[in-house]
Each structure stands twice: as structure tokens, then as C-alpha cells.
Amino acid sequence: MTERDEEQRVQEAVRPHVRTSAFAEAEQVISALLADPTFVRALYKRDFTTVFTMAHDAGISYNRIAEACALKSERVSQIARGTATVTALAPVERISGGLRIPGALLRLAAQPWEDTAAHSTKSHHGDDPMKRRNLLRGALAAGLTAPALATLTAARTDVDQTLSPDMPQDLADLEAAAESYGYGYHGQQPTRVLADLVTDFTTLRPLLAVPQPAPVRARLCRTAGQMAGMTAIVLHDLGSRKESRAWFATAARAAAESGDVQLHAWVLAREAMVPLNYGAPKAAAGLAERARHAAGHRPTAAATLAAAVAARAYALNHQSEQARAALEAADALMDRLPEDERSDTWLTYGEQKHHVHLSHAFTTLGDTRLAHVSQQRAMELSAPTSTMTRTLLNIDAAACSHHDGDTEQACRRTVAALTALPVDYRTGLVRRRALDLYEAIPAQHHRERAVRELRDVVAS
Structure with a gap:
């Protein structure tokens, strides 16, 4: 064996250890960077100049990045300087694997290493609830941007793909968490609730x-259905219709697998509120009627909600009868509803919620007298922290005017109702309801000062 052959043999023997070290170092630094919204946005745009520069500034040398991603050091330096780009799929996938970046954040399918990492005791950031929570909060800091939605999608599909085989243990904490989320926002920003909810869902x-005994799996699927449904509610409130429908689909699968007919009906009724x-x-x-059929004729929260949502849908479709x-x-149904289903949560159906639905239905029908009665009663029953609900009631009252x-x-x-809201609340459903009022005003009035002010506030 020549001296050159011996040198090559030594290098090949050492290379796996160098690669392992590079992987470990990259994974530790990248795990921290994934909580940075700037880094997450750069990933989604495949802006590797920013990605490599931030990784370098965080402590990974360009040589280590090159080793981890199986790229030439010179090319990594060029990319970091902005004189070269990465457009081909193969190097993007190598970067995902080398830096342990979940595929969804780079607009890729889940990578093979992600499944392996999910079952490893030395797992990536996604299996650490605190790191996942920080990642979600970071991604959502700028609102429902494309990178943030990619992060949510990764979390949903991670659980969604497991809803067919078997299941687990110790559900008390998760069931208690689902119950606590059911009480709504409690004055918190919707995006913060969303990050916490999805973290627990994962x-x-x-x-x-x-594999688990059938009763345990049923409880787990029920909890998954509740959490996915409530995530869909928050996304609906924030105006992300497509993502909301996707989460409702996951919730429906989980509810169906749990065997809980009323939960399945609740999911369908809540999903009907998106269109x-x-x-x-x-x-x-159509969705509301499916929910009514699923719920049956017993006085349950799901049956009552489905009937109220159907009434609103028919009113909007000019089917007054x-x-x-x-x-x-x-x-x-409300008159016969058992006390244990009357609490004021997302998962039950209380008097306050009933009057919120009646307010919108009667307002749409033009029955302003009954609408005002429901608006007043709903306001009396709404907590001061129910920011979004109280705003919607005020807009209903304005529509009655x-x-x-x-x-x-x-x-x-x-x-007045819109400008009193924090900026984070002036989106989604609230904006849509205000826009409905503006569009209901005849065009000949659009030049009037008050109407122009409404248009400008809605547009902003």
C-alpha cells in the first residue's frame, strides 16, 4: 500500500466521526435558532444566505456546516456571502438532514430522519415540549405567516398520521389540558393560545x-379530537380558513375513531362556522345539517349548537322559513339541555353562547327587536375578558342600526368597536363581520364620511 493510499484510508476511517461531531454540534445550535422568527422565515423562503450566516454567528463554522450537509466548504462560504444560491432539491434535503431542520420548515415532505428522531431518547427539538413551545411562539410572533403555518401543519400531520393504529397510558394530564383550553382565550392573545394548544396536542x-387497550385509545382519540377542534377554532378566529378546515378534518378523524358521536357532531357544527x-x-x-343528523334528537350541546349554526346559515342564505x-x-333543545352541558366553554353550550348565535341570526333576518334582546343578554353573560365575543356583539348591534x-x-x-381592539384581534372573523356590514351598505352611501371611515378601518 502506498503512502497516498494509507492517507486516504485514514481519512475515510476518520470521516464518520467528523460527520457525527458535525451533526451533533449543528443540531444543538439549530435547535436554539428555531425559536427565532427571522431564522424560521429564512428557512421557509430557502434563504440559505441568512440561514448559514445566522448559524455561523451562533457558533457553527462554515466548515462544520459543510461537513454536516455534505457540501463543499467553498460553496457554503459563497452561499453565506450571497454569491451563490441553493435551488436544487437534493442539496436542500441534505441541508435539512445535516442541520436537523424539519422538512415542513423548508417546504419539504417529512424527512426520513424525522421519524427516527421521533422515537429516539436523544430526539430533536420537536420532542421537547418547552423547545417546541418556544419554536411555535417564535414562528407565530409575526402572525399567521407562511413559516408559522408550516410549523402548525408539521405539528398536526405528526399526530394525524398516527390516528389509525393503536394507543397509550396516563391520560389525566392531557384530558385536563383539553378541558382547560375549552375555557377560551381568557384575555390572552389568540396566537399565544394557539402555540400552547398545539404544543400539548403534539x-x-x-x-x-x-398499542393500547381499546378504552384507553378511545380516550386518547377523544382528547386529540377536542384539541384539534379547538386549534381549528383559533385558526378560524384568526382568519386562516384553509388551515382551520385541515385541523377540523383531523379532529373529525380522531372523533370518529374515539366512537364519541357527540364529539363528532360538535366538530361538524364548529366546522360549519368556517364557511x-x-x-x-x-x-x-350542509355541514350543520350533517351535525344535526349525527347528534340526533337528544338535548346535547352538539345538537343545540348544530341547530343554532344551521339557523344562521339559512338566514344568510335568505331562507327565512x-x-x-x-x-x-x-x-x-336549549330549554332541555342538562346542566353539565351548559357551562361556558368551547366544548359545551351555555346560555351566553346561545344568545351570541341568536344575535347574529336575528340580525341577519332583520328582526332587530329580538336581536337586541339577545345582544343585551349575551353582553350580561360575557366576561370582560371576552374581547372577541363582545366585539362581534357590538358589530351585530351596529348592523341592527x-x-x-x-x-x-x-x-x-x-x-369604535374595531379601534378599541388590540391590533392582534383586528383580523379574521372580526374583520370579516365588519366587512359584511360595509358591503351591505348601498353604493350611493359609500362617499359619506362615516362609511369611508369604516372602509378605511377595515382596510387597515
């Missing part, structure tokens, strides 16, 4: 991935 994955609130009342009525029939059914002929007052009340 802890179900290892429990869902192993209901975003301009597709016919689709909403069907709307009033559904309202009568909802009132009859428009129905009664005082369009100027309607615009001023809506502008």
Missing part, C-alpha cells in the same frame, strides 16, 4: 403510536 403522538363566517352559507348549512324553524329547534335606517350610527359603532 404530546399525544408517542401515546398514539403504541358560515366567510361567505359560503350554503356549504355551512328554514332559519326560523332551526331557531325554534335550538331554543327547544343599519337595518333600522341609521347607517351613520352603524358605521360609527363599528369603527
Whole structure:
């Protein structure tokens, strides 16, 4: 063997150890960077100039990046300086694997190493609840941006893919967490609730991935259905319709697998509120009727909610006879609803929630007298921290003013309601409801000052 052959043999023997060291060092630094919104945005844009520069500034040399990603050191330096780019799929996948970046953040499918890491005791950031929580908060800091939605999608599909085989143990904490989230925002920003909720949701994955007795799996699927459904509610409130529907689909799968018919009906009824609130009342009525059929005729929270949502959908679709029939059914169910299903949570159906639905239904039907009765009662029952609900009730009241002929007052009340909101709340459902009022105002009034102010606030 020549001296050159011997040198090559030594280098090949050493290289795996160098690669292992490079992987470990990269994984530790990147795990911390994934909580930085700037880094997450750069990943989603595949802006590797920023990615490599931030990794270098955080302590990984360009040589280590090159070793971990199987790239030439010179090319890594060029990319970091912005004189070269990465566009081909193969090097993007090598960067994902080398730096242990989840595929979803680079707009890739889940990478093979992600499944291995999920079952490893030395797992990547996603298996550490605190690190995952920080990652989600970082990604959501700028709102429902594309990188943030990619992070949410990765969390949802991680559990969604495990909902067919078998399941787990010790559910008390997860069931208690689901119950606590059911009480809503409590004055917290929706994006913060979303990050915490999804973090706890992902802890179900290892429990869902192993065989368990049927009763335990049913409880786990029920909890998964509740948490996925509540995540969908927050996304709906924030205006992310597509993502909301995807989470409702996961919730429906989990609910169906749990065997809980009322939970499945609840998911369908809540899902109906997405098209209901975003301009597709016919689709909403179809989903609501499916929910009513699933819930049956017993007085349950799901059955009552489904009837109320159906009434709103029919009212928006100008089917007043069907709307009033559904309202009568909802009132009859509400009168017979057991006390344990009347609490004020997302998962139950209390008097406050009932009047919120009635307010919108009667407002849409133009029955402003009954609408005002429900608005007043819902306000009395709403906590001061129910920011979004109280704003929607104020917009309903403003819409009643428009129905009664005082369009100027309607615009001023809506502008006041919107400007009183923190910026994070002036999106999604609240904005959509205000826009509905503006679009209901005849075009000949659009030059009036109050109407222009409403248009400008909605547009901003």
C-alpha cells in the first residue's frame, strides 16, 4: 500500500466521526435558532444566505456546516456571502438532514430522519415540549405567516398520521389540558393560545403510536379530537380558513375513531362556522345539517349548537322559513339541555353562547327587536375578558342600526368597536363581520364620511 493510499484510508476511517461531531454540534445550535422568527422565515423562503450566516454567528463554522450537509466548504462560504444560491432539491434535503431542520420548515415532505428522531431518547427539538413551545411562539410572533403555518401543519400531520393504529397510558394530564383550553382565550392573545394548544396536542403522538387497550385509545382519540377542534377554532378566529378546515378534518378523524358521536357532531357544527363566517352559507348549512343528523334528537350541546349554526346559515342564505324553524329547534333543545352541558366553554353550550348565535341570526333576518334582546343578554353573560365575543356583539348591534335606517350610527359603532381592539384581534372573523356590514351598505352611501371611515378601518 502506498503512502497516498494509507492517507486516504485514514481519512475515510476518520470521516464518520467528523460527520457525527458535525451533526451533533449543528443540531444543538439549530435547535436554539428555531425559536427565532427571522431564522424560521429564512428557512421557509430557502434563504440559505441568512440561514448559514445566522448559524455561523451562533457558533457553527462554515466548515462544520459543510461537513454536516455534505457540501463543499467553498460553496457554503459563497452561499453565506450571497454569491451563490441553493435551488436544487437534493442539496436542500441534505441541508435539512445535516442541520436537523424539519422538512415542513423548508417546504419539504417529512424527512426520513424525522421519524427516527421521533422515537429516539436523544430526539430533536420537536420532542421537547418547552423547545417546541418556544419554536411555535417564535414562528407565530409575526402572525399567521407562511413559516408559522408550516410549523402548525408539521405539528398536526405528526399526530394525524398516527390516528389509525393503536394507543397509550396516563391520560389525566392531557384530558385536563383539553378541558382547560375549552375555557377560551381568557384575555390572552389568540396566537399565544394557539402555540400552547398545539404544543400539548403534539404530546399525544408517542401515546398514539403504541398499542393500547381499546378504552384507553378511545380516550386518547377523544382528547386529540377536542384539541384539534379547538386549534381549528383559533385558526378560524384568526382568519386562516384553509388551515382551520385541515385541523377540523383531523379532529373529525380522531372523533370518529374515539366512537364519541357527540364529539363528532360538535366538530361538524364548529366546522360549519368556517364557511358560515366567510361567505359560503350554503356549504355551512350542509355541514350543520350533517351535525344535526349525527347528534340526533337528544338535548346535547352538539345538537343545540348544530341547530343554532344551521339557523344562521339559512338566514344568510335568505331562507327565512328554514332559519326560523332551526331557531325554534335550538331554543327547544336549549330549554332541555342538562346542566353539565351548559357551562361556558368551547366544548359545551351555555346560555351566553346561545344568545351570541341568536344575535347574529336575528340580525341577519332583520328582526332587530329580538336581536337586541339577545345582544343585551349575551353582553350580561360575557366576561370582560371576552374581547372577541363582545366585539362581534357590538358589530351585530351596529348592523341592527343599519337595518333600522341609521347607517351613520352603524358605521360609527363599528369603527369604535374595531379601534378599541388590540391590533392582534383586528383580523379574521372580526374583520370579516365588519366587512359584511360595509358591503351591505348601498353604493350611493359609500362617499359619506362615516362609511369611508369604516372602509378605511377595515382596510387597515
